[in-house]
Amino acid sequence: MLAIENLKKQFGQNVAVDDVSLSIGTGEMVGIIGRSGAGKSTLLRCINQLSEPTSGQIAWHGRRVTGLRGRSLRNWQRQCGMIFQQFNLVPRLDVITNVLMGRLSYRNTILSLMKVFAQEERAMAIMTLERVEMAAHALQRADTLSGGQQQRVAIARALVQEPSVLLADEPIASLDPRNARKVMEILRSINMEDGITVLCNLHTLDTARRYCDRIIGMAAGKIVYDGLSHELDLKSLQKIYGAEDQPFDEKITSTSIPQGDDTACPLTHVG
């Protein structure tokens, strides 16, 4: 269980995450929604400890992860895979080396620096790439891939970390609908089949509704909604997205992720 208590992150005068307390059960798939600047990315970065919170605590299965240093910090980060909107691959390295980056914290630094990876680890990387249907591109340089392909490589990189939590920061915001659906389905299957807890920042309500069991709404750094996705009603949406005086139209937060089989989808995208 991931327990967050009174988490606060401040940048100068700007409070990005304001007194957030949350408890997320093992194996849940949670969508975090909110307007731009609501603090969604900052929250995820604090959980991974990529950014240090100003105050508050985070614990995983009762063990504190805030304030860790050195080896124990990196052990937590390895348990807590991260997926970014811009994929954040190393463009000049090939796909398999990028995936192997997820193994760094398991390995001897000197060997890693010389790019010596064990045969078993390479096999593991290839198998994971197969799972996201990218094994055929293993030796291609990352900057030659399309966005959707890069995101799948990034997911493979997070998976070889053998994480217990996966944090995805708007994983589909720069993808076309078809690739977006593919990525969301992979995330969902990781959650269902591997029992990995998934926290996913999303910009589109319909995606959040479809793939997540639970939705957390953030506004101005605070949590303003926390409940089951099918219970999310217009009033809560107004709190999350709308200014009070403006009527909220759900359509503006939705994209058209193609439903059903591909032939029903009028858009044909180059993958």
Next chain:
Amino acid sequence: MSLRKEAARAEHMAGLKAAYPRAFGLSLSQKIRLTAIWAAFFTVLFFSLDYLGVGFTRIWNGLDRMGIIAGGLFPPRSGGAFPELMGALMESVAMAFLGTLMASLVAMVLCFSGARNILPARILRFSFRRSFDFLRGVDSLVWALVYVRAVGLGPLAGVLAIATSDVGTLSKLYAEAIESADKKQIDAIRAGGGNRLEVIRFGIIPQILPVMLTNALYMFESNTRSATILGIVGAGGIGFQLSDRIRAHRWDEVSFIIIMIVGAVFVIDMISRFLRAKLIHAGKRQVL
């Protein structure tokens, strides 16, 4: 055109001028500033000409001798020393190569200490940065004079001189490349539990490697030129031969040597362009 229309147009113009004064030529204060800048420029120009004794008569008289020298340059002749000259030229190229190689290797390590995102400690970083500035602020010619005293006449002094001054330049350039490195990939390595060294190795080095290679190759080119000059102060190579011929007024051989140098620089330029294309773009293959 009616008078009314004309008046309306004038009023419109006046309104525009009030709203966008900058768009209608310079203001009075700008004109004064411009005049002052030109006045200052001419004052400095005439003062420098007078102070350095640059005068038309001297240039005119000099032209006469320049003509004689220019005539002597043609046709270029090796003076029967071609093998010797070739050897000296190779010595200069080798000097440039070794010097640049030493400088790049040292700079590849030192540069990290000058980058904000690697060494946040301000005072320490500043002292590293200032020492880079010192090394490159002193010309390699001066370093050559120092090293000739220290290690004696010959190419070793030249190699050390080139290396010393380029360590400063390359470290500074590399440090700046590190500071402007893309943060996204660094974040990803950190988020996955990579330690400091691994962040540098996989988050930074792949990004700055092209900068390192391009600059090292460029330095090699430019050092081939510097190496010929270093010879003149006793650091060996083709420069020594050149100054020797100039002193003896053997202008035909001087022009021969100059042509050799230009040819060598040209060849190195071609090789380095080829290597850059191969190594850096590498047909989108992974390099390191």
